[in-house]
Amino acid sequence: MSLQLRSITKTFGPIVANDSLSLTIESGEIHGLLGENGAGKSTLAKVLSGFVSPDSGTVELDDEQLKLSSPSAAVSSGIGILHQEPLVFLDFSAVDNMLVGSPRDGNHTKDLAEEHLLKICEQFNFSIDPLIPVQKLSVGERQQLEIARLLWLGARVLILDEPTTAISGSQRENLFQTIRSLAEAGMSVIFVSHKLEEIQEICSRVTVLRQGRIMGTKHLPCPTSDLIDLMFDRELEPQGRKSSDSLGSICLELCGQKVTTHFESGKVDMTFRTGEIVGLAGLEGAGQRDLLRSIAGLDDTVTEGVFFRSRDIGDDSYIHRMQYGFHYLPADRGREGLVDGLTITEHVALASPQRSIATDWKLSREESKKIIDKFSIKGTPESVPASLSGGNQQRLLLGLIPDNPTVLLMEHPTRGLDIESAAWVWKYLMSLTEEGTTILFSSSDFDELMTYCDRIFVFFEGAIIQELASVEATTERLGSLLGGVK
Numbered sequence: 001m002s003l004q005l006r007s008i009t010k011t012f013g014p015i016v017a018n019d020s021l022s023l024t025i026e027s028g029e030i031h032g033l034l035g036e037n038g039a040g041k042s043t044l045a046k047v048l049s050g051f052v053s054p055d056s057g058t059v060e061l062d063d064e065q066l067k068l069s070s071p072s073a074a075v076s077s078g079i080g081i082l083h084q085e086p087l088v089f090l091d092f093s094a095v096d097n098m099l100v101g102s103p104r105d106g107n108h109t110k111d112l113a114e115e116h117l118l119k120i121c122e123q124f125n126f127s128i129d130p131l132i133p134v135q136k137l138s139v140g141e142r143q144q145l146e147i148a149r150l151l152w153l154g155a156r157v158l159i160l161d162e163p164t165t166a167i168s169g170s171q172r173e174n175l176f177q178t179i180r181s182l183a184e185a186g187m188s189v190i191f192v193s194h195k196l197e198e199i200q201e202i203c204s205r206v207t208v209l210r211q212g213r214i215m216g217t218k219h220l221p222c223p224t225s226d227l228i229d230l231m232f233d234r235e236l237e238p239q240g241r242k243s244s245d246s247l248g249s250i251c252l253e254l255c256g257q258k259v260t261t262h263f264e265s266g267k268v269d270m271t272f273r274t275g276e277i278v279g280l281a282g283l284e285g286a287g288q289r290d291l292l293r294s295i296a297g298l299d300d301t302v303t304e305g306v307f308f309r310s311r312d313i314g315d316d317s318y319i320h321r322m323q324y325g326f327h328y329l330p331a332d333r334g335r336e337g338l339v340d341g342l343t344i345t346e347h348v349a350l351a352s353p354q355r356s357i358a359t360d361w362k363l364s365r366e367e368s369k370k371i372i373d374k375f376s377i378k379g380t381p382e383s384v385p386a387s388l389s390g391g392n393q394q395r396l397l398l399g400l401i402p403d404n405p406t407v408l409l410m411e412h413p414t415r416g417l418d419i420e421s422a423a424w425v426w427k428y429l430m431s432l433t434e435e436g437t438t439i440l441f442s443s444s445d446f447d448e449l450m451t452y453c454d455r456i457f458v459f460f461e462g463a464i465i466q467e468l469a470s471v472e473a474t475t476e477r478l479g480s481l482l483g484g485v486k
Contacts, residue, residue, distance in 0.1 A: 001027040008057035017043035019212040032206035036418035038389035039209040049081035050074030080150030086142040090135035140171030194418035248274030255305035282459030288442035296328040325406030371399035391421030410441040
């Protein structure tokens with residue numbers, strides 16, 4: 001069995017996402033798709049999985065030309081996709097999710113779905129109770145459920161689109177073991193990523209995309225420098241630890257602040273200085289998000305003690321705190337940060353601090369052009385978020401923030417971004433701190449925390465268990481603390 005792509009082209013208005021791509025993937029192969037954000041990886045994955053139709057080109061499986069008019073047509077043809085965020089119904093049980101999208105015939109009953117789920121779980125060492133509500137499963141277990149469903153529906157080609165973005169290290173190892181087992185059983189696996197180390201670890205070959213075109217295909221392992229040369233047409237700027245010599249006076253204080261998480265209710269005493277970068281480390285749900293949202297004024301979990309420049313703002317809403325220069329960037333750019341269906345121009349108008357009865361669309365469009373140019377966004381004033389890569393969505397969010405914010409609160413500022421986009425984001429963020437912005441951010445990326453922070457607070461089950469200067473932090477120490485070992 002082989003999957004053949006012949007001259008796949010897909011455009012979104014003036015943007016060419018895939019430019020005449022041709023590629024062959026063999027049976028039993030784990031083939032990587034590598035490239036920076038906006039290179040065309042996810043668009044190609046959506047073409048193969050039936051979510052979008054190509055403007056031209058064909059896809060063949062076992063020399064049979066496929067009609068990939070919808071996701072169900074793709075699955076029926078033997079191609080399934082595991083998205084970055086698993087597409088599951090949280091209130092449904094695991095076995096009911098198995099039935100979603102399956103043909104309504106005698107071969108796809110609930111009893112048979114449960115039987116096959118248990119069989120697949122045993123084969124791949126999954127641990128999923130068929131009757132458990134999916135909302136009680138971790139992201140890694142939801143991925144396992146999606147894989148089981150696709151196998152039951154007859155998938156012979158599995159596409160994984162940035163599958164490690166939202167899972168822990170142990171879940172990542174389990175996923176990789178599953179991928180290797182699937183390949184050994186004869187499946188073709190397409191692993192879409194921007195992470196060089198993961199591509200080197202899991203794939204046997206990799207195809208590198210840049211600006212919608214194939215720049216080359218390499219057998220792995222190979223020198224990482226070879227892949228970087230194919231990914232970028234420019235030199236990457238060196239990264240380095242931020243200097244903390246120029247920190248100013250205390251600008252934000254949490255004095256006995258009471259923050260409620262799903263683990264416990266506890267008090268927090270913290271101070272932050274002008275121009276300081278503070279990282280919040282911890283497993284998902286350990287309390288970092290609750291703290292950031294409470295400081296922003298988005299949650300009512302705070303009962304006392306928030307002071308900005310000695311002024312008590314504990315009772316002030318997010319709108320009022322925005323007037324003091326507070327701004328919050330969520331991890332979920334698509335659902336919480338941007339409005340689906342609105343253009344960049346409309347986002348600029350919506351974010352404008354000027355409030356009047358009529359919108360000056362000419363002014364908003366001119367401002368959107370300035371943001372696109374300043375932040376090097378690969379889009380137009382008419383582009384909507386769905387047409388932008390993750391890196392370009394993050395650049396847009398940063399562009400919508402008024403100049404020189406006083407306190408910037410961020411969840412996973414570079415999650416899902418390629419190395420060049422991540423480096424650009426941090427270069428911009430550090431330029432803000434030089435103008436006096438205080439940055440608090442949560443991250444699960446140890447390198448990011450150790451490289452850019454002045455201090456790191458480690459969360460475990462709703463409580464801060466350690467404060468570290470970044471120079472004291474090591475991968476081993478952070479890993480132990482995240483596991484609750486002081």
